[in-house]
Amino acid sequence: MLRNLSALIALFLVSLTTYAQISDSVALRSIYSETLENSKAYNWLRDLTTTCPGRLAGSDAAAKAVEWAKKTMIEAGADSVYLQEVMVPHWVRGAKETGTIIEANGKKQSVPVIALGNSVGTPKEGITANIIEVHNFDELKALGTEKVKGKIVFYNHPFDEKFINTFEAYGEAVEYRWAGPSEAARYGAVGTIVRSMTNAQDDFPHTGAMHYYDSLPKLPCIAISTNGANLLSSIIRANKETKFYMQTNCQMLDSVKSYNVIGEIFGKSKRDEVIVVGGHLDSWDNCSGAHDDGAGVVQSIEILRTMKALKMTPERTIRVIAFMNEENGAKGGKTYAANLNGEKHVAAIESDAGAFLPVGFGLNMKEEKRELIRKWIPLFRPYGLWNFDNDGDGTDISFMEKYDIPCIGLNVNSQRYFDYHHAASDTIDKVNKRELLLGSASMAALAYLIAMHGL
Amino acid sequence: MLRNLSALIALFLVSLTTYAQISDSVALRSIYSETLENSKAYNWLRDLTTTCPGRLAGSDAAAKAVEWAKKTMIEAGADSVYLQEVMVPHWVRGAKETGTIIEANGKKQSVPVIALGNSVGTPKEGITANIIEVHNFDELKALGTEKVKGKIVFYNHPFDEKFINTFEAYGEAVEYRWAGPSEAARYGAVGTIVRSMTNAQDDFPHTGAMHYYDSLPKLPCIAISTNGANLLSSIIRANKETKFYMQTNCQMLDSVKSYNVIGEIFGKSKRDEVIVVGGHLDSWDNCSGAHDDGAGVVQSIEILRTMKALKMTPERTIRVIAFMNEENGAKGGKTYAANLNGEKHVAAIESDAGAFLPVGFGLNMKEEKRELIRKWIPLFRPYGLWNFDNDGDGTDISFMEKYDIPCIGLNVNSQRYFDYHHAASDTIDKVNKRELLLGSASMAALAYLIAMHGL
Numbered sequence: 001m002l003r004n005l006s007a008l009i010a011l012f013l014v015s016l017t018t019y020a021q022i023s024d025s026v027a028l029r030s031i032y033s034e035t036l037e038n039s040k041a042y043n044w045l046r047d048l049t050t051t052c053p054g055r056l057a058g059s060d061a062a063a064k065a066v067e068w069a070k071k072t073m074i075e076a077g078a079d080s081v082y083l084q085e086v087m088v089p090h091w092v093r094g095a096k097e098t099g100t101i102i103e104a105n106g107k108k109q110s111v112p113v114i115a116l117g118n119s120v121g122t123p124k125e126g127i128t129a130n131i132i133e134v135h136n137f138d139e140l141k142a143l144g145t146e147k148v149k150g151k152i153v154f155y156n157h158p159f160d161e162k163f164i165n166t167f168e169a170y171g172e173a174v175e176y177r178w179a180g181p182s183e184a185a186r187y188g189a190v191g192t193i194v195r196s197m198t199n200a201q202d203d204f205p206h207t208g209a210m211h212y213y214d215s216l217p218k219l220p221c222i223a224i225s226t227n228g229a230n231l232l233s234s235i236i237r238a239n240k241e242t243k244f245y246m247q248t249n250c251q252m253l254d255s256v257k258s259y260n261v262i263g264e265i266f267g268k269s270k271r272d273e274v275i276v277v278g279g280h281l282d283s284w285d286n287c288s289g290a291h292d293d294g295a296g297v298v299q300s301i302e303i304l305r306t307m308k309a310l311k312m313t314p315e316r317t318i319r320v321i322a323f324m325n326e327e328n329g330a331k332g333g334k335t336y337a338a339n340l341n342g343e344k345h346v347a348a349i350e351s352d353a354g355a356f357l358p359v360g361f362g363l364n365m366k367e368e369k370r371e372l373i374r375k376w377i378p379l380f381r382p383y384g385l386w387n388f389d390n391d392g393d394g395t396d397i398s399f400m401e402k403y404d405i406p407c408i409g410l411n412v413n414s415q416r417y418f419d420y421h422h423a424a425s426d427t428i429d430k431v432n433k434r435e436l437l438l439g440s441a442s443m444a445a446l447a448y449l450i451a452m453h454g455l
Numbered sequence: 456m457l458r459n460l461s462a463l464i465a466l467f468l469v470s471l472t473t474y475a476q477i478s479d480s481v482a483l484r485s486i487y488s489e490t491l492e493n494s495k496a497y498n499w500l501r502d503l504t505t506t507c508p509g510r511l512a513g514s515d516a517a518a519k520a521v522e523w524a525k526k527t528m529i530e531a532g533a534d535s536v537y538l539q540e541v542m543v544p545h546w547v548r549g550a551k552e553t554g555t556i557i558e559a560n561g562k563k564q565s566v567p568v569i570a571l572g573n574s575v576g577t578p579k580e581g582i583t584a585n586i587i588e589v590h591n592f593d594e595l596k597a598l599g600t601e602k603v604k605g606k607i608v609f610y611n612h613p614f615d616e617k618f619i620n621t622f623e624a625y626g627e628a629v630e631y632r633w634a635g636p637s638e639a640a641r642y643g644a645v646g647t648i649v650r651s652m653t654n655a656q657d658d659f660p661h662t663g664a665m666h667y668y669d670s671l672p673k674l675p676c677i678a679i680s681t682n683g684a685n686l687l688s689s690i691i692r693a694n695k696e697t698k699f700y701m702q703t704n705c706q707m708l709d710s711v712k713s714y715n716v717i718g719e720i721f722g723k724s725k726r727d728e729v730i731v732v733g734g735h736l737d738s739w740d741n742c743s744g745a746h747d748d749g750a751g752v753v754q755s756i757e758i759l760r761t762m763k764a765l766k767m768t769p770e771r772t773i774r775v776i777a778f779m780n781e782e783n784g785a786k787g788g789k790t791y792a793a794n795l796n797g798e799k800h801v802a803a804i805e806s807d808a809g810a811f812l813p814v815g816f817g818l819n820m821k822e823e824k825r826e827l828i829r830k831w832i833p834l835f836r837p838y839g840l841w842n843f844d845n846d847g848d849g850t851d852i853s854f855m856e857k858y859d860i861p862c863i864g865l866n867v868n869s870q871r872y873f874d875y876h877h878a879a880s881d882t883i884d885k886v887n888k889r890e891l892l893l894g895s896a897s898m899a900a901l902a903y904l905i906a907m908h909g910l
């Protein structure tokens with residue numbers, strides 16, 4: 001009898017599980033269909049990138065983008081929309097930069113350059129100096145003060161094309177942008193040039209954040225396009241007496257007030273438990289920020305619209321956040337994480353790798369939670385998501401990691417991202433509408449599963 | 456003792472297997488690295504698409520492309536390069552087509568149109584007729600001869616955006632292009648217009664092959680851009696008396712001689728066993744054929760270069776084929792399959808879905824062979840290939856299916872393909888170099904595994 005009862009209970013549990021799986025599968029299909037057929041995300045992205053291009057934290061464009069995000073979350077049907085105050089650095093580029101190769105014979109050639117974010121400007125008259133090319137910090141160290149002093153250091157470290165995931169090539173190269181100016185200052189350099197962080201061979205210089213060590217002089221620093229870097233390198237190889245003229249006009253001003261923009265769908269039974277989904281609203285000042293990261297913002301807001309259109313009422317609260325200042329300070333993410341106020345955060349999901357084909361999720365969390373999410377892989381396979389192997393999440397949400405909040409990154413095809421990253425070419429014509437929407441639907445699907453089943 | 460011997464043999468076999476796996480894994484890594492670092496495929500594709508655009512079978516551009524492919528296979532280092540004669544249809548477009556909406560009030564609007572491949576032209580003075588919009592063949596049938604006779608039928612069947620793989624949307628819609636003219640002729644129509652086969656909303660009309668039923672009159676037929684289709688539909692809905700003027704100048708001429716271009720790496724121990732890898736050299740006449748299918752051709756030729764650069768000597772012969780006439784007759788594929796001459800073909804692989812991110816392979820073969828290939832999935836996962844679920848291969852190789860030759864298609868991200876398919880927008884700037892190379896390396900890797908281990 002007991003045996004039969006056990007069998008009956010087992011059967012009942014199996015039915016329940018099967019029902020839950022079928023029901024989840026149906027929910028995911030409805031999410032993808034609603035998003036693919038009726039999404040507003042692509043039009044929103046066009047609107048954001050054309051009305052608020054160059055929305056670096058502290059800029060007028062960023063302030064306008066805050067209003068835009070608030071209005072758009074309301075339009076998407078959020079149950080509640082509000083702002084969270086964030087103090088952000090205010091770096092300004094000033095007038096356009098100049099970079100000129102001066103050959104030993106006096107011939108001058110202008111090359112495409114751009115000042116690095118957070119950097120100091122040159123004196124108004126610019127800097128002219130001999131130039132020394134290195135491929136890494138070891139070479140710089142080997143040259144030492146004797147060879148480096150008084151010169152402009154040119155970090156010519158190309159992306160390693162052998163990496164399948166381009167983020168690995170970026171990870172390896174970006175230290176020359178981030179720390180290159182201070183490392184060069186250590187040996188008495190007067191300025192630095194860094195090869196743009198990109199797989200593309202073209203004329204776009206790519207900016208991005210750098211930082212100064214407190215103990216060393218602050219050198220002006222610029223990025224040069226890959227074509228420009230190749231040209232410069234070939235000229236230096238031909239004649240070591242090559243000089244370079246650089247002139248930049250950037251400066252760091254006092255911090256200013258800005259905002260994270262937040263929109264929610266209230267949880268039905270567990271409103272006090274939160275799943276964060278977001279991207280960052282700011283972009284570099286030299287581009288419209290379509291892939292980086294207007295995409296993440298409109299994909300996240302679209303989750304609100306899709307769920308409302310489907311009349312979905314998740315058990316837990318889904319909180320969409322358009323973070324401010326990811327690019328040069330991450331004050332939005334830091335401020336959010338510093339003010340959790342004991343609220344239970346079940347998970348956080350971010351899209352900040354471009355609006356490309358989604359292939360999976362990066363899972364930064366304890367192994368047992370990772371295993372729970374991996375049980376859902378069969379639900380995602382019909383939509384092309386298979387890679388749940390890595391742990392990359394997103395800068396804005398990463399400040400929640402220390403509270404053991406599971407942090408998740410939308411993992412997308414990485415092949416094209418750095419072609420446009422932090423360059424003027426990051427425009428909406430590089431975004432494929434369906435890839436953008438598949439990313440949004442994938443995040444909506446995962447947020448839904450976590451909101452229904454917990455984690 | 457026997458037990459110990461068995462254990463020893465087992466250990467030895469395990470070691471062999473492990474060694475084979477490690478050795479395969481090392482080979483694949485070297486293939487991907489060599490291709491990503493040193494490939495010529497992207498430059499070849501630029502060269503092919505700029506020197507031989509519009510290389511429809513029978514055209515001068517196609518003849519030039521044959522010479523180009525031969526020269527390039529030699530440059531790639533093939534052990535042998537030769538041509539296979541193929542008689543191909545010779546369809547010509549003639550002067551550019553015209554399509555004009557004539558509203559009931561007399562207002563005229565030109566819209567972007569293009570004649571469908573293989574179709575007859577209109578009389579020189581064109582055709583002017585009332586227009587009737589249908590969304591499918593059921594609607595056409597329901598209208599019947601009474602409503603259709605003397606009119607131009609407008610098939611306005613949009614891609615179903617809910618499909619995750621866009622080839623499924625294409626598969627569902629393309630029958631209106633392929634069979635629409637004859638189906639309309641059945642009810643006495645005088646011409647047909649078909650909505651372009653694309654997810655894109657833009658002004659490019661997309662051509663493609665159609666065919667006539669022998670028993671019915673041959674109607675002139677054109678494709679209209681999606682923007683044009685939406686405009687036309689809205690005008691018809693507003694006034695049923697809308698007319699349309701269409702004028703085309705195309706015709707089918709006598710068949711002409713052309714060629715498949717073939718380059719081989721001889722197998723070391725089993726030279727008489729062949730693995731075919733290919734794409735098609737011809738393209739539509741209205742485009743440069745970058746994704747369709749210059750990509751497949753240069754990816755395949757790159758396999759020759761990569762293997763030669765790595766000094767790889769596969770056990771079986773790898774035969775690269777640039778097939779002729781896939782677009783409007785597939786005579787290249789048919790001719791090749793009709794002349795196997797008893798040669799053992801172990802497998803055939805084709806790339807004809809664009810140079811987009813590879814995600815797996817379609818396996819059209821007996822289940823037991825499929826299982827053999829699926830054992831290699833762990834070798835491909837580091838390179839992002841995971842989907843070995845479907846059975847799509849490629850038109851050119853599909854004629855070998857009936858001889859039970861395993862036919863394999865490179866399975867790529869499908870989201871962008873139909874944006875450019877058979878339209879003037881299919882140009883090299885839509886091709887990402889790394890995605891092109893990853894596709895080539897993936898085919899090289901699979902060809903290598905089959906050449907070494909058989910199937």
